[in-house]
Amino acid sequence: MSAVAPGGEELLAVRDLRVVFPGTRPEDAAVTGVSFAMNPGQTLGLVGESGSGKSTACLAIMGLLARGATVTGSITFRGTELVGLPERRLRPLRGKDIGLVYQDPMAALNPVKTIGAQLREPLRLHLGMSRKQADERAVELLDRVGIDAPRDKLRSFPHEFSGGMRQRVVIAMAVSCNPTLLIADEPTTALDVSVQAQVLELLSDLTTDLGIGLLIVSHDLSVVAGLADDVAVMRHGSVVEYGSVHQVFQRPAHPYTRDLLAVVRELEGDPVDAGGRP
Numbered sequence: 001m002s003a004v005a006p007g008g009e010e011l012l013a014v015r016d017l018r019v020v021f022p023g024t025r026p027e028d029a030a031v032t033g034v035s036f037a038m039n040p041g042q043t044l045g046l047v048g049e050s051g052s053g054k055s056t057a058c059l060a061i062m063g064l065l066a067r068g069a070t071v072t073g074s075i076t077f078r079g080t081e082l083v084g085l086p087e088r089r090l091r092p093l094r095g096k097d098i099g100l101v102y103q104d105p106m107a108a109l110n111p112v113k114t115i116g117a118q119l120r121e122p123l124r125l126h127l128g129m130s131r132k133q134a135d136e137r138a139v140e141l142l143d144r145v146g147i148d149a150p151r152d153k154l155r156s157f158p159h160e161f162s163g164g165m166r167q168r169v170v171i172a173m174a175v176s177c178n179p180t181l182l183i184a185d186e187p188t189t190a191l192d193v194s195v196q197a198q199v200l201e202l203l204s205d206l207t208t209d210l211g212i213g214l215l216i217v218s219h220d221l222s223v224v225a226g227l228a229d230d231v232a233v234m235r236h237g238s239v240v241e242y243g244s245v246h247q248v249f250q251r252p253a254h255p256y257t258r259d260l261l262a263v264v265r266e267l268e269g270d271p272v273d274a275g276g277r278p
């Protein structure tokens with residue numbers, strides 16, 4: 001389940017990743033020496049406090065960092081090196097082999113286009129479907145993510161949906177072209193607490209059913225605990241702890257992880273002490 005076998009068929013391998021934004025000193029790298037790996041179908045949680053470099057690492061994988069950012073190290077996706085890959089070779093991967101779910105569903109959806117039009121777009125672009133085929137697939141996808149009366153909803157606009165429904169649509173779009181990797185950066189933080197758990201459950205069910213690897217970013221360890229096989233804890237641009245969720249939660253090696261766990265347990269009223277604390 002966890003721990004990527006050496007020399008195995010890795011889905012994603014990030015090795016010694018370093019990102020320096022323009023105008024900042026090299027010693028202030030946003031990401032520095034980050035390494036982790038995922039097997040196909042595996043879920044990896046990336047956690048850490050605000051500013052620890054989680055989003056920067058994800059954007060580096062997608063090749064979507066601000067122009068001028070210096071990226072070194074290696075990011076291989078199914079054996080292909082992505083660092084330094086020209087934009088024309090990256091573009092076909094994005095939205096097809098690698099799906100993306102952002103924090104804010106409204107930012108991911110175009111307010112003036114119907115849900116149907118937006119779902120059809122990647123299907124026509126990446127899979128070459130006809131409009132009719134794309135419509136059928138869009139209905140299937142909306143149904144799969146739990147949207148009622150999916151055929152009628154193709155003509156709806158994003159503002160007619162609740163936040164939770166919008167995020168379901170974004171998730172439907174992200175998996176529409178059968179990606180092998182889904183990157184979800186804080187996918188529920190913009191949602192009401194009451195729908196957060198439902199959306200996380202959907203992500204978990206979908207990626208399990210479809211065998212999609214999920215890289216899920218959260219500042220909340222409890223989100224990752226319920227979803228991930230492995231967890232990487234980031235702090236100040238580095239990975240300070242990395243292992244199976246079980247390992248990290250049972251025997252956190254780093255004081256920072258122990259503090260994070262203590263907070264989660266306090267919030268959840270768990271009487272168990274953050275294991276390993278002296």
Ligand SMILES: Nc1ncnc2c1ncn2[C@@H]1O[C@H](COP(=O)(O)OP(=O)(O)OP(=O)(O)O)[C@@H](O)[C@H]1O
Pocket residue numbers: 021022030048049050051052053054055056057066219
């Ligand atoms: N475009 C940019 N230019 C300069 N610095 C940036 C840029 N984007 C991010 N940073 C800096 O890089 C560091 C890491 O930021 P990042 O957004 O990756 O953190 P994060 O872990 O995703 O935080 P959050 O939990 O708040 O989303 C921060 O110090 C941030 O200020």
Ligand SMILES: [Mg+2]
Pocket residue numbers: 054055056185
């Ligand atoms: Mg972020």
